Amino acid sequence: MQKNRVAFIADADSPSAKAIAKRLADLGMSLVLNSPSCGERIGQDVKALQDQGAKIQIVTSPLTSTQAVKGVLNEIIERFGRLDVLIHNIDVLQPTSIEACDESLYADLIDQNVKTAFLCTQIMGAQMAVHQHGKIIYVSSIHDEKPTGSSFPYALAKGAVKMLCKEAALDLGRDGVTVNLIEMGPVDGDNVKFASPISSVYEHYDHKIPSVVMGTYDDLAELVGFMAVFRSNFLNGADVRLDGGFTLHYMDHKMRETPVMEA
């Protein structure tokens, strides 16, 4: 158990957050949930976690400025006196093209996906470094390597965060903080999220996973849970692709028709 450990989740309203929060609470961690909806969208989930004994703090911040991130860190320190785990799971996508994208949309997507990651890493990572321990985990995407064909700023952002991970793994690693990244692959509905007029990556996307078993946020949460505890201390600067083999696929005629069933 990770009693007395405190984890911060950067976007508690996002689809990935519910499973991650549950997993970390199961590990005994207290949770600070950054909720853009001020807790409205996650009220029931928070109550369920509190009923199982988890200590929860809700904060609301865009995390796009130094001042904003410092403000959140101050709130965390005031309430819990420490921060052990940062989960950066902000994942904002809007369809656009290089030819047509305007500056404000580009800036918004880069700021939300990259600047928040940088500032949280810099400011919260420095706090962890003082105590010579900590875990930073980015929930990123396979699109830090695979182009989307639907939202280039999103892919640029993921490419930038991938290098942030490696830089921070060296810089903060010397102070006992490990920094890792998950390249999340397809979950149900990603064919709509990443619908592209150019790329065919998400056509028959479930069948491009060799087992034809789609990933879930519970799969993600399991990996986050491992990365967030001491057992993973030697894992640092890694980017772990969590996609069931999806991005390895290219021979359509070899796709399975039906999902592999457990015996």
Added chain:
Amino acid sequence: MERKVALITGAGTGIGKGIAVELAKIGYNIGVNYNSSEQGALDTISRIEEVGGEGLLVRADVSDKEQVTQMVKAVVDRFGGIDVLVNNAAMQTNLSLRDYDEEKYDRVMNINLKGYFFCTQAVIPFMKAHRHGRIINISSVHGKRPTDFDTVYAMTKGGIKMLTRESAIELAKYGMTVNTIEPGAVDIGVKSGNPRPIVSKEAAVKMQRRSSKSQYPLGRVGKPQDVGHMVAYMVSDQTEFLSGASIRLDGASMLM
């Protein structure tokens, strides 16, 4: 033979200058972009003229969309089109993760990444009209290997990797190709930015000794003209099927 046209950003110094000269040698007129290195850019123009080319000096901050638009228009007005864009203008602060402030973060992200996007977007109409165009993004080995001395610089190089891949698949329909060169250490003379922060004098001497003996298998760092030669190859007729690629150009130093 009619001369082709290339626009090179950050062509007043180092790698950009080396590329400009090499492209001029193979028959290009060059739009020489600079922002603060006017003397360097004038020298680039002289060197272009020495090898029989024509250069146009175009000052623009690549992080400013309007200035980029005007820069591209100036090159097209003077030379009649743009065949090649080389995105090269970049800023390196040599600040580590904890030493960056927000203003410097924004500045590096805007020049090194947004600037590449703006320039790419600005040349599309002209390349699209001719159903042909080559874009070369100058990145760095630090798009894959961390610098350990400039966090945001490496982040922008990671972003450029994806800009190249996204551009390659989006712009292929217009007959355009987009590729990246990832140079390793290149001797560019005077360097911008702060000195590398965590390197003591003793460590620097040790690094230099190590550099010459074991870090560079070919016994030297790169030269600007090495990058120029690669660009010249990548814009040639032999590479029309090359797109979305990243070519590491480091004399195998990344493997050491």
